Amino acid sequence: MKHDARKLIAITICFLLGMLSPVIPCFSNGSLSDSAREREYVIGPEDVLDIQVWGNDDMHRVVEVSHAGSFTFPFVDKVNAAGRSVVELEKLIAQKLSEGYFTNPQVTITVSKYKSQKVVVLGEVSRPGGYIIKGRTHILEIISEAGGFTERAGRMITIMRTGDSESAVKNHAGRTDAVLTVDLDQLVNGDSELKYYVENGDTIYVSKAHRIFVIGEVNRPGEFKWDKGLTVNQAISLAGGATKRGAPGRAVLTRMEQGAEVRIKPKLSDPVSPDDIIEVPQSYF
Structure with a gap:
């Protein structure tokens, strides 16, 4: 089922790019499968987690990460989850349980609701607005979610990203932001630079064509x-x-x-x- 969904996304993006230019090919979202992305997802506030301990049904919990980045769990008390990947959090809880009454506990965590990582898409897309990302996400996947390019869309995409960069500039609030420019023509050559993957907090602007x-x-x-x-x-x-x-x-x-x-x-x-x-x-x- 997941394979079919990924195939549908790929076909949709091919179609959207075909509207922009007949020579831009489909991209490959690296080597990460859906399951790998879910495992590497970095947890944040408001994410909802489904936690199970194998062989202990009474330990099953569905928790929401607080704005402070934590939640409580039996025999562990407070768990600081924000900033940890799903895999890291599984290991942390297993370690805490093994220090108490459990022998070699097997912990499985699934993110049932993604809420913490968000981007904003503006400019020449059909449905501009805020969108939730699930970890490592290609920029064209987000544009697909935003309804694709309009007929007036150009080939340049600008990303405003909070953080330190060689292209960093000071914004109106005095924070350091990185301004990244993506040229869709570069995708023709199979360019797979990391700048094609969006991050939490990014603002993505699709320019109008000349x-x-x-x-x-x-x-x-x-x-x-x-x-x-x-x-x-x-x-x-x-x-x-x-x-x-x-x-x-x-x-x-x-x-x-x-x-x-x-x-x-x-x-x-x-x-x-x-x-x-x-x-x-x-x-x-």
């Missing part, structure tokens, strides 16, 4: 999404191509350079830059 404008003798003049490598000819095609009276070979490109408008007579194979205006004039004949 735009270009095609006017004049074209069938659908207007504003269009800019993509890296887009040519003048391709831009005119986005606008439905030239009309019967249009002369695409004499197109004029207007571009802002150093605060001033510059008019260029480009080749149809020339690349287009963000915010360029392409005007297709009438044919002489």
